[in-house]
Every structure is written in structure tokens, then in C-alpha cells.
Amino acid sequence: MATTEERLTALETNEKNIFHRIDEIRKDVKDIHELTASVKLIAAETVSISQKVDKVDCRLQAVENKPGDDLRYYKRTVISCAITALVSGAIASVMTLILK
Numbered sequence: 001m002a003t004t005e006e007r008l009t010a011l012e013t014n015e016k017n018i019f020h021r022i023d024e025i026r027k028d029v030k031d032i033h034e035l036t037a038s039v040k041l042i043a044a045e046t047v048s049i050s051q052k053v054d055k056v057d058c059r060l061q062a063v064e065n066k067p068g069d070d071l072r073y074y075k076r077t078v079i080s081c082a083i084t085a086l087v088s089g090a091i092a093s094v095m096t097l098i099l100k
Contacts (some may be wrong), residue, residue: 002010
């Protein structure tokens with residue numbers, strides 16, 4: 001059997017080990033809190049970047065659609081000019097027949 005002094009020495013050694021482990025756990029918990037704060041910051045930045053990418057995507061789509069819109073505009077203009085020319089020719093022909 002162990003004497004009281006040996007048991008006390010063993011308990012003191014165990015106590016030192018326990019306090020050392022507690023200090024390590026506190027350090028780990030502090031690191032975890034810092035990591036959590038960093039993850040929250042990264043999440044906020046990711047949301048911000050996502051919003052900016054969405055804005056850029058909208059602007060890019062507008063730029064990509066611009067040539068198509070221009071083509072439609074010029075196509076309408078040419079068709080309008082052609083119709084105007086045909087109608088003007090028809091009116092001129094009718095007026096020529098009437099005035100003869």
C-alpha cells in the first residue's frame with residue numbers, strides 16, 4: 001500500500017497534469033473562437049462578392065445583348081424605308097394616272 005505522502009505526491013502530479021490540460025483546452029477554445037470569427041468574416045465577404053458578381057453578370061448580359069438590339073433597330077429601319085419607298089411609289093403611280 002502506498003503511504004499518504006506517496007498518494008499526496010501522485011495527486012499533486014495529477015493536479016499539475018490536469019491544470020496543464022485545462023490550459024491547453026483554454027488555448028484551443030480561444031483558437032476555435034478566432035477561427036469562428038474568421039469564418040463569419042469570410043462568409044460576409046463571400047456574400048458581398050456574390051452580390052458584386054451578380055451585378056457584373058447583369059451588366060455583362062446587357063453588353064452581350066447590345067449588338068442584337070442594334071441589329072433589330074437597323075433591321076426595322078431598313079424595312080420601314082423599304083415600305084415607305086413602296087408606298088411612295090404606289091402613291092406617285094396613282095397620282096400620275098389621276099393627273100393624266
